[in-house]
Amino acid sequence: MQDYRTLKLLDCFERIFSGFGVDYKIMRRLLQVKLTMDGRRVPTIFSQNAKKENKEKNNQYIKSLWIYVLFGLFLIPFVLMGDNYLFQMSLFYGIFTFFVMTSMISDFSSVLLDIRDRNILFPKPVDRKTISTAKMVHVTIYLSFLTIALAGIPLIVGLIKNGLLFFLIAAVNIILIDLLVVGLTALIYLSILRFFDGEKLKDIINYVQIGLSLMIMVGYQLLIRSFELIDLTVSLQPKWWQVFIFPMWFGANIEMMMKGTFQPFYLIFSALGLIVPILSIWIYLKFTSTFEQNLQKLAYHGKSKEKKRSKVGQFLLNIICRSPEERAVFRFAGSMMRNERDFKLKAYPSLGFSIVIPFIIIMNTLREDFVQLSDSKSYLTIYFSLIIIPTIMILLKYSGKYKGAFIYRVAPLKQLKLVFSGTIKAFIFKLYLPVYLLLSALFLFLFGAKILPDLVAVFISACLYAVICFMVLKKALPFSESFDEYNQNGNSAIIFGLMLIVALFAGLHFASTLLPYGIYLYLGVSIICLGIFWKLAFNISWEQIVE
Known part of the structure; x- marks a missing residue:
């Protein structure tokens, strides 16, 4: 099997993984197998250009990243449009979240909900924590590729226009958004797995994926309507429901740090932007073992009830x-x-x-x-x-x-x-x-x-x-x-x-x-x-x- 460059980079963090009780050598081998198998999986956004004879030779996901780079170019105007950082960066992070979340739904849910690891590895002398960590790192690797493709060029443009402080805050915010997306997606699935099983569970997961897509579109409209255009100047009228529009959390901390406006409104939003992503990923890691145990319910195929015809x-x-x-x-x-x-x-x-x-x-x-x-x-x-x-x-x-x-x-x-x-x-x-x-x-x-x-x-x-x-x-x-x-x-x-x-x-x-x-x-x-x-x-x- 090919020794991927991402795995060579991961070797630099071997001591950190070992410190958390993970068998790094086994985890690395699992990731190598997963990355090899990914070469045969075609991402949703790139499926129309995938040819059967190339599926096993190339990783189609990596080849599809140029499409995300193209989408990322549309984010550049939000970095250049002015110095109303709350408005422009809230839109920036809203669009970025849309692409990351839809990619999580279409391409990574199958990874989070994969039960083949249990069937193949659980009978073997492999630590459960190592299996769970390999799955999480697997998602993180591809999410990192997606993030760099989407936000890399806009962040470089922001560095040139707004300076190093803007670049560092914006980059940290993007990492926090990735953590929030992964954590929330996993926690939603964990909640469903906790109460349902078998065929009913699969249907509910399907509707959750659909609901997330609709919530993103509605949320984007709410984000736009949080701001008003008065005499060509964008103004914000604070409302209580804006607390639930999380792209504004990250726009607020850039506004606060770049302009020094330490108002309660910005402080609350900035605190939420830092605490909620870390808390969500911590809760997921805390309940990883429960999540893995409940995943076995996906292997159950219940009998569908025949509906009576009226x-x-x-x-x-x-x-x-x-x-x-x-x-x-x-x-x-x-x-x-x-x-x-x-x-x-x-x-x-x-x-x-x-x-x-x-x-x-x-x-x-x-x-x-x-x-x-x-x-x-x-x-x-x-x-x-x-x-x-x-x-x-x-x-x-x-x-x-x-x-x-x-x-x-x-x-x-x-x-x-x-x-x-x-x-x-x-x-x-x-x-x-x-x-x-x-x-x-x-x-x-x-x-x-x-x-x-x-x-x-x-x-x-x-x-x-x-x-x-x-x-x-x-x-x-x-x-x-x-x-x-x-x-x-x-x-x-x-x-x-x-x-x-x-x-x-x-x-x-x-x-x-x-x-x-x-x-x-x-x-x-x-x-x-x-x-x-x-x-x-x-x-x-x-x-x-x-x-």
Whole structure:
């Protein structure tokens, strides 16, 4: 195995690890194996550029760091924009935390929740503390690479512009944020592991990952709204809830040290920025043994309870799907979307964003002028909920159990049309419709019942848009491909092009509101187009399927 340079650097701290009771030689060997195995794992952000023949020869994560360097360049303006350090560095740390946290969720949760060490090493004469430390150092190595790639260039720019003191404080803050992210992520998982087990636990972890993604987006908006722009000067109005926006903790200590403003507000925030990260990582290390013990619950596969079908649900299903074959596909696709964890982890955050984004657009547009909200056409921002449809339409091809796709060949299906139409209907009614109904209820509360025809028209447009996406995208049987192939076919450009169609729908809808009863004309035309496209879209033969 290759002797990595990171391990040679780690050798300088051998005495420190030994002083904590860790068998350094065994830990080093474990890390060497882990780093070698990482060469076969493709990070989420870089999966589209990974080729199978190179996976075992190169560490794809290291190769992907140039993307994070590119993201880091967008942080430079926050360092250069002025001397309001609380404002600019709070934004800097907020964006930095977003990238680190999402990377922890997508790439490092599998490391924190890995139980293979227990199965392979626990029967061997290897100390438990050594195994846990190897896992923690493994995460720390890659988190260090990510941190340097993201913040390295902006910090050098900050050193040149603001001096050595700024550089040192900013660097220490970034280390504290890394500790906070790792500690909080581990403690959240530890709390879940403490009370749940088996299949329920895996589902909860999945929803926690999704929830963290949404909290980051909402938190970023709260951070922006903590500051006000008055006569081109940014000012802060202290509020009690700002204590929970932790990027401001680290912006406050830079403001305090660089300008010497030792006000109670800055002192409290600076103290939180120092104490909470250290406390979180200390608590995690304190309960590491408990964490490792509870990880064994992940090996338990509980029996899923079969849900009873209600008469109302069966009646609605008979209306949605006319043939028995299509109803069977509808139930199958709905079950896959509900139970496939990889699918949920990739698709559900997008559904959550589709709820948040319309309101973010409204808030950014109107700011405090909510009096005129009900008389405006801001309800058309609900079209932003459509932009997630192409991504999920692509995801419908993939599954962690893709080898079971042979069932399509042996099932007594008269035609493939029913397979595709049943799957699309399952997506629309099982995933998109609940989100859209929630959005519609909120919009009806904000804008009144007068927009009800508009909401119906948007839903018809969403169904039409899903059919158009299906017609444009490459054809493949639902859930028949591995997630390892996800995004390797250059779908980004196609998705961007399809999103432009959403703008076309929104433009036509807006134009219809300028005419008397125009919305009803738009609604009628949309229904006719949906009927025509639906009949044409699913006439797919076996020869057209990508296998």
